Structures are given as structure tokens and as C-alpha cells.
Amino acid sequence: MYIMEHGYDEDVSLNQFLIFLCKHYENSFYEAIQNEWLICIPREGSFSKNIYSELDINDHILKPRADSNLNFDTLSGHQVSINNKTIKCNVENKTRTVNILFIETCYTEDGLSYKIICIDGPLTSSSTVEDIIVIKSVRDCSIFLYSKNNKVLLKDLRFMIDTFLVSNDFSNMHIDEKKKKINILYKKCFKRACDYFKHRGNFFRDNIKLVIEYYILNKLYTTLITDVNIYVANEDAMLNKLIQNYSNVQLDLEVDKDTEVVIPSARCELSKLNIHKSIIGKYKCLKDTFLMLSNGNEHFSVDNLLNALVNLILHCKISNWNAQIHFMKHFTMSGIKEYDDNFYLTCLEAAIEHIKTYNFKIELYINSNDSKFNNLYNLIRNGDYQKIKELLNYVKSQKSNLMCHPLCECDSCMKQIQMQPIVCVNFKDDQGLTPLHIAAFYGNPLVIELLLKYESDINALDNFMRTPVHYAALRGHQNALLFLLHNKAIMSGDNEGNTPLHLCCLNSHEACVKALLYFMEFSDLNFDINVQNNQGNTSLHLCFKWGYSNIVEILLEHKGDPTLCNRRGQTCLDCAHNLKMINMFSALKKNSIECVRKRSVEVINLQRVIDKILTAITDGDIRLAQYYLKIEDENHCTNECMFVNSANIKGYTPLHIAAMYGQNSILNMLIKHGADINAETNSDKFTPLHLAVQNFMHKSIIILLSTKKCDINKQDSSGSSALHYACSNGCNVDIIVLLLKNGGDLGVINNMFTSALDILNKNSELRYISKLKIFSSF
Template sequence: MEGAYDEIISDNPFFRDLKNEYTNLFQHCITQSWIICVPRVGILNTRVFTVEDFCAHILVPSDELPETHYSTLTEKQVTVTNKVITLEVTKGLPLQSHILFEETFYTEDFIKYKVWCIESALEPSTTTSDNVVTKDCLLSINDCIDLLWTQAAGRHVLDQIEQNVQIFLKKHSCLPIAISTLREAISELYTLCLQTTLQNRRLREKSKASKHILDNIKLAVESYMQHLLFESLFKTICTSCAYEDSHLNKKIRNMSDIQLRDLDIKKELYHAVPKAKQILSKIDTYSSVLEKILCLKQALNAINKNDNSYNVVLLTADDLLPVFVFLLIKSGLPNWYSQLTYMKEFRFSCVGKGDSDESAFLITTLEAVIEHIQSGALAGPPDPESHYYYDSNLTEENLQSNTQRRSSLTESISTSETNSREETLEYVFELIKANHTEQVQAILEKNQKHLKSIQQNEKSILKFALEESLNNNNDDDDDDDDDSTESEIYQKLCHPLCNCKKCWCKISKNLLKTSPTVTSRDSHGLTPLHVACIHGKAAIVEILLDMGADVNATDLNESIPLHYAASRGHQNALLLLLHSGADINKPNIDKNTPLHLAVNNGHMNCVKALIYFAEHSRKRIIVNCTNESGNTPLHLAAKWGYEGIARLLIENGAEPSRLNKHNKTAFDCAHNLKILQVLKSCTPNLYEYIHITSSDIKTLSCKSDNLEYLKLEKLSVKNSDYVNNPTKTIENLKRIERILQAISYGDVKLACFYLNINYDTFNENTNTVKESLCHPLCECQYCKRKSQSHVSDFDINFSDTNGFTALHYAARFGLEELCKILIHNKADVNCTNRKGQTPLHLAAIYNKTKVISLLLDNGANINAIDVAGNTPLHNASDMGNIGATKELIKYNPDISLLNASERSALDVAKKKVHLTIIDLIEKYSSKL
């Protein structure tokens, strides 16, 4: 461990004297392999050692118990337990001394002897110097502060470090995100802090005297600095590790119900797991690397602890890794990767000691555990949609056992024809898991028919019984035979071989219990549909739904199949369920909706499917619903760092400022700046459009003074069928949103794709745009459209609610190429947005000279005026865009036009004092 005591034994005066002055005694010790105890340097006052001093420190192992019992050469009995030497003295308490470390020496002839460096002398009479005993190990930030305070006799060293940190933070108001640069910057600060610390005279002298103290000072300085920096430093690390963390979280979330036995953890270690988990989950409360490493160590020690029966469990690496995997999964921390990076990259004080000490080992263990979880070597399905999930689940190791299992399965399948008793519900579940579609269907259908015939029989029996009871009131038949055992049933029959309807019914009823149907449940309340959803067998889900399985059947956790499909990320199964009318907002026992579960486990595809399905079918999905702990899906997305999902949720109306039961908003749950940025920057822009229904449109059109109304009216003139078909309107609004977004990213290809324009024909490239669906079975609108013919059903001049068309955006972002394409596809160059701006206005405002000339060459009106009466030239002069002004002037604008504030373009330029522009316009007017 860092800070453990160390000294160079051969420099110790006690050892040196023994070796040089008492060579015979020394040699004898070596040949007899006696143990030499050396009191740590500085502990003995005497300058001259006598032969008695040495003899008192040479231990001869006893014959019976050579490991624990020794006698000194001065005939005193010594016992050693737990690295503590106890010396029996005649008077008073026994003398104790810690073994600080053991060093094995080899002579030139490779004869081995052991030296123990001990804390205090083994002589009761020796006067030990009152050298202040410093703490050997620094165990917390308080120890570090303590050390710097007491050793420097005052807090000015601490103050200086604090000052350095303050200056550093002021200088770097925004820390670099890249880990390597960040590390360099912090390393520089550490060097600075250490330098200022060692300027302190007391500390300098003490550290010169002992390397051990120097090491501890280094460590203390580092820890104190990290403690002060922690807030800003760790957030930055989290931000740079955001991607890794969110991926790790997804993996961990999907394994969250893993059990100890799933990981082959030794039974002997079970009892220690809760304690270790408790320790490890506190790791994020520590601010310095030192304390975090100590936390790992404590967790390791907790695993190591004896249980009550004092059974010694030797912990090997093979045992340790799975336990740590389990602890990590169950810890509930969202930033393990960042924690690892912090510990790995920001340990400066260990430089020179190599990275092979125990701390390095602990960090490496953590890294290995994270790597193991990341690699997917654990049970988690690599691709939830894979048909071969059952197979892909197998590792080489258990391949053999599984093939055996499989063969036994097929065996039992073949026998199942003859022996219907074998067809238990468990067996059907097993079949579903193995994706044996036909068998599942066959068994369930057979049983269903069976059931129906029984029901028919029952009816007829009822009739029969009724008739009978009319004849004689003797009614001995109870309905309590449901819970009777098989033998009882046979006893109840008229005769063991009786074949009368009544008896047959009784037997059938009993059979029914073991013959599973589509509606039967196991002890957890799971129906076949639940199981099919858990394993993501879309084909089986479809069959079961066809056979009339209850899509909203709940199990003991009040979960419906949709919950399982969402939490496991099975998009196909999810969509099938939704189409069959599954309750999209159903809460389970923890009040989690399917959306919660899909978000929690990071299944973007399922979150999308849920939201898009809700839009499409105009069902309301409650995006801001809360679970048992008051978390909305957005809280979960923020906590686990799923950026994409968080963005999607906010765009669909999730509110980041909602409080959960711990009074935390989604902002508070965010662990890094990236996700925080997503939460802050995203606006629920799509939300309005999605929930427009036909009635909404009617109310809109009532308000005649509303600009939106004007727009809608305009639209209706242009595309009258859109108003009749609100779904299409919504769809197009959504689509234009996507197009505009693509343009704002500068992605011409994507924009063209959304616009149904073949980009490559413009690019004179024969390659066709590769079109791919979200998923082969995906039924979202987007894919449907793609799989349809490529006839453009989209008006290129369609605008969003602010009246922006694609051409507006292309002009605004200066995408000349896209402008060309749009104009070629008959986009209206003079279309106006709600502010009355044409694309040319926007190009003038954003100084896109090439676009300006392109638009003007294609018939754009150079004197178009917007709502405020500004021409493009007004805008260009106002913004001081020289290039744009030059370009506009080439096309002979009317400079006499005044805007709403009665100003000409020249006035505007003068007001803003854009000298070049004034000059340009004046020159132009003089030419006229």
C-alpha cells in the first residue's frame, strides 16, 4: 500500500554494526537461519550497541512451533501473531512491537536469511528516543491534512496549496476535456504545489531525513490538491468519459437482475457480499484518489473477512473477479468508467515507484472487471434481435453442456408426441426460449382444442346433471375436485375404467392442469407471451397473439409482456404487442411504465418505437410519468448518461425540471456536462406537432388574426388534401423538421434523402443512395415510406410552422449545392416565412455570398420586403456583411426602398457605422 513503511536495512546503523563489528555472530545467524530483528532507523538513541543488544534481537525458532514461537539469544520467549512480536517480560505488561516489513537477504553464496524491520526495540530497558511517531499510512483526507499541518507546524502549507488551486481554477475556468491534456495540466499544478510545500523548511528537513516521510508528504499534497479540485475536475473527467460510461451503464442495467449464483461465486463468499457492496457504493463520496483506492481495498478486505464459523476462505483471482463484477453491477453508480479513469490517470505521487504496487493492482482489478462487463462475456445477449440468441449466448466453455441440453431437448420433443404429460408449462417455456416455433404452436393449439372440447362436454354434462337433478334431488357432485390429486380423482370415478361423460370430464380437468395453453401461467404468473417477450422471439409472439393470448396479462410484478419487451430491448416483439393493443402506459409494481424500463436499460430502439407508435396511433404516451421513487424516464436517461434517449425524450415533451422523491431534477441526476448540455439545449419543438389532431386544427382555423391560421390557410390552398388528412399534415410537419435539422447540420445527402430527391443524379454519380430501414420488421412511418415507391409525396415547398422551407434553411446555412438541387426541383425561390423573409433575406443576413448570387440568378426578387419592410440589402447593411452587400449591389437593388422605420439601406448602415458598406452603397448610388 502507498505510504507503507520502508527503509534501506543495510543503511540502518543497528544492522550495519551487527554485520561489520560482530561478523561471527552475524555469520552464525545466517547459517542457522535465525531471524534478525532490526529496530527502525532513529528509534534507538544509543550510538554504540553492545552484544546484548544484538542478542536480544535475534530470534531462534522453537522446535515445536517454528512459525509462531521463538526465543531470543538472551533466552526470552517471543511469540509472533499477526505481524506483532510479543515479548514476555517478568514484570508488567508484555512488550509488543509491530513487524514493519520482512526482507529476505541472499548472500553471495545464495544462502538465505530473513530480516524483520520492527517498530520498537525488543528490550524493555532500552531508552527509545521520543522521535515523533508519524502515521505510517495515510488513510483519509483528514490524515493528509493532519500530516501537512503537524509536520509543518501550522496551516500555511495548506493555505498555499489552496491558493495554488484557486489560481489554477481561475486561469482554467473551463478545464480541457481531453484526458491527456487535463492530466498534464493537473500534473503541472501538482508539481507546483509540491514545490511550494517543500519550500517549508521543516518539511524539507524532515523529508530529507527519511524517504518515507517524503513519500507521505507527496501523497498528502496530492490528496489535498485533489480534494480541493474535485468538483470541477471530476465533472470534467465524467464528461470526457460520458460515452464509455453510458455504454457501460447500458450493459450494467441490462444485467441488473443478475444473481450471485449466475456468476459462479463461491458460496463461502456470499455472506460478505452485502457488506462489501455497502463499502464499494460509497466510492463516489470520496474525493481523492487515495481514498478511492482505500475504498477498493476495504471492499476487498470485506470480501476476505471470515464468516462466523471461522472458515478460512482463500481468495484467489478467480474468486475475486466475479465478486467484483457483481458488486459493480449492484452498486448503482452511474460513472464507473470515470472513477477508473480518475484513479488510473491522476495518481502523481506514485511516479518512480512503478505501477506495480498494491494500489496499481486494485485499480487494475477494477479495470479488468469493467472490461469484463463491457466485453459482454457475461450472459447478456449481444444482439437482442438475433434469432440465434439462444446459441450466441453460449461461450466455448459451456458449449458442450449446452449441446447436451439441446439434444435432450430434441429428444424430449420427439417423445412428446406419445407422452402428452411431458408437455408441462416449463417445457413450453423452454421451447419458446429455444425458438421452436412450430412445436410451441402445435402443443398450444392441441391443448386449446382439447380445452374447448372439454368445455363443450362440461356444458352437456351440466345439462345432463340438471336433468338428473330434476329427476332426483340427489346432488353429490361438488366442484371441489379441482384441487384433488390424481389418485383421488381415480377414486372418485364410478369405476377406474369408467368411460361415462362425467368421469371423463374429471380426468380431462386433471389433465388440463398439466397441459399448458396460451393463457396458462407459471408460479410467477408468467404466460407464454411473457416468456416469448423476455427472450424476444417475435415470431412466437406473433403466433401467440394470433392464438388469442392476452396482451395485457400481468404477472406477479404486475408487468405485462410489453414491460419485458421494453426492458430487454426487443423492438420487434414490442411493436407487435403495441399493434395488438398493449397498454403503453401500464405501470408495474414499482410504477415503472414500459418507457421507464426501455430508458433505464438504454434501449434507444424501443424508446423510439414506443414514442413513434404513440404518435402514429395518436395514443398518448405519458412521457413525464413517475415511478415509485418519483423518477420520470428523463431522470433515468440523465442519470445513466444516455444522451440520445434524453434528447428524444425532451423533444417529445419530457420536462427536465420535474422533481423526484429526493427532490432532484433531471439536471441534478446528470453526471457530466454532455448530458447536462443535452438537457439544457433541447427544446420540446416536436411536441406541438405530434399531438395536433383534427379537432386542434379546427380550433386553430377559428382564430383569424392568428398568423398560424394564415399559414394553415395558405397550406390548405396549396395542398387541400392535407387539411382533410391531419395525419399527413402532422407527418409532413415532422418530416420538414427532420429535413431542416439535416440542413442545419450541413448534411446535404441526408436532406436530399428526406426530400426524396436522388442526390447522386446531381452529383453525377451512378451510385444510388443506399436505403435502409430502421429494421426489417420496422413499421414506423419512416420505414413504411421508404419501402414504398419513391414517388415524391412531399411538396418541396412545404414549410414548418414558422414558415421556413428547405430552401430557407439551405440559404441560411449557405449550402450552395443543396440550393441548386432544391431550385432544380422547383423550389420556390421567393417563398416567405412568417416574418416575410425570402431565402435571399436569410442569405443576406448570414452573409452567404455564393447562395445570394445563385438565388438571384434563379429569379429571386432582389427587392423583396419582409414584415418589417427590410429588403435583403437592408439586412446585409444592418449586419455589416460586406460580401453580401457587394454581391447584392451587382444585381441592381432599389436603394431608395425604406423599411418600417422609414430607413433606407444606407441609413441602416450609417446608423451602425459600417463604413465599407456606406462606401459601397454610396459608390453604387453615384453610379446610378
């Protein structure tokens, strides 16, 4: 069968026109077969009558002309032409065009073959019933339901669903009972639709089934998915733990290059799965994802598909995969699926099962061209304590032999050390990883102790601003984590603001969470359990999102605050997909619900005001800025005003914006009213001085420095000071000199081990500046 782009299909053996032709005009039918004439069959329901005349039959049997393969005459004498999509028939000096739906070869009981063309209506009459309806997407369902022609049906459906919800105690039913009740509702709604659309074919009814299913699920989805989330809560929590632990490391997944290119687009599409409320929408999401993965790739195979799907699942940030699959499998009321739909769902299930059962090899990949460092890495990975110790002893003895004495730092000794290709415990690869990072990742306390004995930096930062204690927390190595904390490891945030506690909670390492919190409780370290990352999420937010109920209990015991809002104004309760978790802490919810609501509203309103303030400052509108800041007199110095140090979601205060855009009048006004000169943005840790220097705002720099409160050598997240930017961003000599006169240090080293003086000396045009007298005094 050849199906045209209209997507229409029907069983022609049940078509009433064809049945009537075979039964009442048998001679004409067999004559057409013997002469290999074409028979046109109007689709089921397109004729406005059920009994057909001889003229109707003869209008739809086509005899080919001798002069052309595409031109025909009907047995009734009308001229007909055919292309690959339409049939044109001349009737009473007018041309009628009818769409071809599909072409099919059929067989009689005697085994004789004949070809039929299924068309969208009669060739010689325009009085068809209704235009063809084809439901392929959520949009099609919506267009059909809300069309003017179907207002009465839509009203009836709404009434039936509302009556259903009122008459049934739906919220207290078990999920299996709900499923039975919804199926009964579906049958009633479908019967009402069939009564509304009389005398329609099977194809039309199948499409109506999809529309009714779509409408009911749209209305009841929130309740249903909540119940499904509770039903599979434990399964999803265990799966989420696996996904989070695998998503933060590189796995041995082989995805071919063609597929790897489209992975980001496919991930965006698959991430929409939990947004769709209907079965048809969810299957369409899966289909589009599969098409993206395979499009244009001739070598795409099932193995490629499995690895690609595993990759997508690990990085899609969906926290209820099992619930989504359960919903798709058990709430398909219409029974209408395309052939590929089961394949898509089965593949998704297979990928999730692969994640659950396959023992992925988790490695920390090192990017280094230093063979000796790679050798040390392999020894640490294998936990070969004795060989690591021998190597480090050898390095120590070699270093001592090269130097005048063990602590000598003369030019000759330092030059000799730099020339020797011997490994150093603080060597970093291209990702900023030191041997101690690697030891923490693999969780070997003895190796960690050995590296620290040889003066490895316990708080060394990699390119993601993570220290070794971050890696111990990430992988859930409790002993390594405690050992590092006992040796004064700092509980700082990485470049996303995640502390080791965040990472323990994200990956559901319950033992590490307990160990970390108990250690903090009985030590002198002042650690805030409610610290927020760059998105404003606390550890409680992460645990509620991924369904880790056991860790939630631990955090609440240690004064975790469930009322804190993230940058989106959400509390941890708002992040939960699993209502079971919220019900577990119902007492907590009752006590804090009003506080939560109040704080959520306050956060949202505050952000709106801050956005207005920053916009006014950007535009240089000092009067409007005063109005929003509630400053009555710009020249009168008062106590700190209400919003002067408030920040937007990225941590930018009014002073940051004023310095960045060189709005000097506003800058002076803010400083007079108590603006924090050294305030930092969230992720980049920029101060107003950093931004003024980056944007060459000379006068703004002078104003900031004149306060005598400015920390001129303060470093941002990359370790760069204002002088680093002054020497690299166009090398403005006046700004460099100004910073140096006010205490700027050319020797401050950033995360790339580069000082401002190094940057200046690399610039061939301005290298001479370092030799001027102005620099000799610094």
C-alpha cells in the same frame, strides 16, 4: 522479512545506525556475526543524533543467556527480554519497552548471514524524535493533517492550493494540462512538507507523500472527476447500456456458494467507490471488497473472482466505471502503492472488459413443475411457430371433445377440463409468467400474434406486476412492442412504478423509445411522458443518470419536463454524472434553472410539513395536526384545506395514518375537510380502508364506510380487497360482517387467484361462519 502489525518497513541497508556500525565498529560487527548474536537497529530517524558512541553500539548488540532463549544481555551489560512484539531493557532500575517493527536476515559482502531486529527507537534512551507514522487509510491521512502538531503545515498547504487555483485558469484547461499542473503543485507541497519535517527517513517521507496526495485530491476531486466523466462519457454510456440490459436478467455466471453468501456485503462496499475522493480511499475500497469475497473460502480462485466481480459491477448502480478507473490510473501522484493495489485495479478492469466482450447467454428462467408448460416454453424460446400452432390446436380440439359444447361451463365440463393435464395459454409459473410474457421477452411477433389468437391475456401480470409489453420494452424488441400496443396493451407501471417507457430508457433502447412515443402520439391513448416511478424518477431522470444523450433529445422533443423533482428533490440535471450532457442542453438549463431551484425548495419544504402532520396524527395530537393542516375549526366544514391530501414519499396521506392508528377524531375532521377516501399509497396501493382493516380499527372502518364514498372492493397491488385482509388477519367476524353489509364482495380474486371466501373456508375454526344466515344473503 517478518513485518510486525505496525506495518512499518524500510531498507535497512540505508539505515545510518547500521552503516555507522559496519564502518566504525567493524570488529564488534563481525564478532556478533560469528557468535550469532542479535543486532538491534533503531528505525531511521529515531535517534536524536547522527554520530554514535561505542556505548550506543554495545547497547544494541544482544548476547543470549545460557538459561533462556528469550533473555539477553547487551554488550554494555543491560538485561534484555524479547517477545514477539516488544523488547524490554532494564536501564538504571527502570524498564524501557520498545516495539519491534520487523525482523530481517541480512548478508555481508562475503555471504555471511546475520539477523537484525528493527525497533521503534533506542533501547537505552527515551529521547526519540517523533512517534512512528503509518498511513494506511483515509482516516490516517485526516488524523495526521488535522493534528495540533501540524497546524502550520496545514495552513501552508491550504494557502498553496488556493494560490494555485487563483493563479491558474483551471476550469478551462484540458484534462491532460490539468494533470501536469497538479503534479507541479504536488511537488511544491511535498517539498514544503519535507522542509517542515527535517531529518526523517524514507519510510516517513513515503507516508507524507500519501498525505499530500490525499489532501490535494480532496480539494480538487469535484473538478477532476467532472472532467474525467466528460472525457470517457461515450465509453461509460455504452458500458451502462450493457450493464442495464444484463442486470435485469439472469446470466450464466457461476459463483460458488461460499462467495454467493458474501456478495451483498461486497456489493455494498464496492458501491462506495465513487464516494471516495482520494486514490488511497478508492484502493482501500477495492481491497475491502476483495477481502470480503475471498474471506474464509479455501477454494477461491481467479475464475471465482472474475465472476463475482462481474456480478458486483452489474448490480452496484455506479454509472461511471470507466471514469473511476481512469482517475485511479492517471492521478496517482505519490507513486506509492501496495503490492496488491495494481492487482485489484487490474482485476476490476478485467471484469469490465469481460462484460464488454463476452457474449452472455440471456435466458428467462421458468419455475414450473408442469412438463407441458415447459415444453411450450422451449418452443416459444426457439421461435418454432409451426410446432406451437400444432400444440395449441391439439389443446383446443381436446378441450372441445371434453365439453358438452365449446362454450359449456357446467360442473361436469369444468371438472373434466381441470382433470386434464393439457397446457393453457394463460397458465402461470411460480413467477407469474405466462407464455405471452415469454414470447414478448424473446421478441417474436408471429408467436405473440398466435398466442393472442388463442385468447392469451395481453395484460397478464407476473409477480413483479409486469405485463408482456414490459418484457418487450425491457429487451428492446421494437416489433413485438408495437404489435402489443396495437392490440391494446396497457401502459401501466410495475411494482416499482416503471412503465414500459421507463424500461426502454433505462436499457437505452433508442429505437423502442422512438416507436413507443410516435405510437402514443398518433393513437388515442393518453400517455403521460413525464410519469414518475415509485422513486419519483421520470424517464428523463434515468437517461441523465446513465448518460444516454440521444434519448434525452428525443424525450425533450416530446415535451419531457426537466424541472420535475424525484422523491429526493432532484431534477434530471441533478442526476447527471456527465457535465457534457448538461452543457448540451445549456439553453434548457438557463430557461429552467430558477424554476428548478424553486420547485426543489418547494418539494423539500412540503415534505417536511407533511412529515410533521403525519407525526402529529400518529401521536393523536389533534391540535397540532390542525395547526399544520391550517384548519381553524375542526367542526366547521370548509373547502379542502391545503395539505389534507398531501402525501409523503411512500404515498401515505393524513387519512391513511389516521385510519391505520385509529385516530377517529382526526379521521372525522379530515373527511369533513375533503380528504380523499380512496387515496392509494405508491407501491402497495393501500387505501385507508385497507389499513384500518389490517390494524383491526373497527370504529375507523365504520367512519370510512359511513361516507358512502368508500370503494369497498378496491384492490391493492397484490389484488387483495379489504375483505381479503379481514378474512386472513385474525379473521375478525365483526369486521367481516360489517364489510359484507356495506357491499363487500367475497368473490373478488387477487393475483394469487384466491378469493376472500377461499381464505375463510381454509380456516378450520371459522369455516362454520360461511354457513350462517348472514352469509347466505351475500
